[in-house]
Amino acid sequence: MTFNRRSFLAAGAATLASPAILSAQSTLALRMGHPHPESDSWQDTALWMAETLKEKSSGEITLQVFPNGLLGNDPTMINSVRAGSLDIMVTGNPFFTSLAPQLNVLDLPYLFRNRDHIARVLDGEIGDELRADFEGTGLFALSLWETGWRHLTNSRRPVETPEDIRGLKIRTTPNPAHIEAFRLLGAVPTPMAFTELFTALEMGAVDGQENPTTLILNSRFHEAQKYLTLTQHAFTASPLVTNAAKLDAMGEDRSALLIETAQEGARRQRAMNVEREGSSLATLKEEGMEVVETPDRDLFRAIVSEPVQATFADEFGSDLIDRINAAAA
Template sequence: MTITTRRSLLKGAGVVAAGAALSFPMPWTARAASSVKLRFGHPHPDSDSWQEVALWMAETVKEKTGGAITIEVFANGILGSDQTMINAVRGGSIDMMITGNPFFTGLAPQLNVLDLPYLFKDRDHVAAVLDGELGDELRAGLEASDLKALATWETGWRNVTNSRRPVHLPEDLKGLKLRTTPNQAHIRAFELLGAVPTPMAFTELFTALEMRSIDGQENPTTLILNSNFYEVQQHISLTQHAFTSSPLVMTKATFDKLAPEHQTVLLETAREGARKQRQMNADREATSLAALKDHGMEAVEDIDREAFRAIVADTVLAEFVEKFGAELPGRIAALAA
């Protein structure tokens, strides 16, 4: 090997090493000398309320900490799928992320209670649970998995869409292959309704619908619109069969190393953001449905939800109680106004 060739190889190796240093977060000790830069990922489109409120949170935290903490937000699953990002936050290669509660239930199985079908009466009931003592207890359950849950935002009321036929009654779901979250409560509910539940990451969903490898999916009207699902789905039915909450989590070791006053800023801002984001979704539900219809979707709005509830609610609840006891569902029911 000539000296020139060897120098070229070393130079190339230096470029690779420098690239690697840019690709991975700097160790805490190296960052702490100036400001702390946190990477925040989520799988939703950048037109979604998660992105809007995450950017608001970044601005607010920077202002309240005098620039000591900055947050960079990555939408559209740029940092990975739901489960990939959860694992990355647990390992510390991403600092923060948010996704639907169902993706966390493998780590804290009692979180399944929040995904029981027809659990919540209305949004006031949701807020009473998520923003109170019970919400704090459920979030604390993630700490054993190296996650600090700062607050609980929302995905929202779930509704069924598909490319094959209108869904008016439970029997209309029979045989439909529907994407669900990897959550036992969701999967079991659709099994009882005769559908074929097919769990997959949100980042894979549009392509699966476009390729017709599945018939449909279930999500809030706001997310259906923001994700352009109207391009590959013809029918929407306002089943509102479940409400999906969404923990905003941070690497626990990173949170623990912050100054107490900065921990407080993150917690307070994340929880104010939860209220903002939930209200934003509530305000946009009607307009998002109207937009979906303008894009050509056929909507079933006067649906008999009691017919769906009668098939799934008691059975899925009983199966949860058999595993985890009746205390959590009982406390949630008691908080209904």
């Protein structure tokens, strides 16, 4: 089954995936894992998916959700889905870029202007093309959720300018764009799995990390980090993936329902994050974090944006970057 065919199925899911059709088949029990805590929007959206799939299939499709890295860290769960021992997982885009390298474009620093720009890219033709980049990996990208706008925390000092980052050991994702950006800023980028991060912060193995305020709060990173700077240096999308062969074997009606639910879930999850960004920041302040709300983002952008984009363009060309920039208009 090709990506184009699956896109057609998604568009026609409301017609194909009627309860009467689905109920004529045997029960389909699915398992989904993710590394975020139970208080995160990923968990809330996954539970919504479970309820929706059960309702629309008249109980013939069930989805059991395992949060908090219960089924392994990010790479482990990706490999489990590829092997077919886990049905569905979601994690940040950077953990997939070794399989689908062009996805790295989504993590280029200061690429996105605002959330309208993000939606036009992730939910449009570019997002479809990037999901198609999973072909041949054993994975199928059902939809693109989000981790969100990334900000910097650390335990050493307030960060107001790029100079303040110099020498800090910062946990990053394994994405080459993130690693290069922090190297250019003079930090010591230290990639590691998300499930290992709290312990690394608590033990002082790294000085800081970069994630959205919602995740900083939900993961209780503020217990090990004193300073937060709203750098908004990158936006991280989060592919929701399933095993491609298993999706084929479900049949058209069930695969259509799963894709439709996953894509509606992506829109709901991103909207949920928008609602929670402000309240999570307020809570982090109440919990004692010192917040630099208006760092000199232009200085940060001047150091990292052009060189990191040039590195991507050297390998993949500038077409994707140009089209994403054009989508900001």
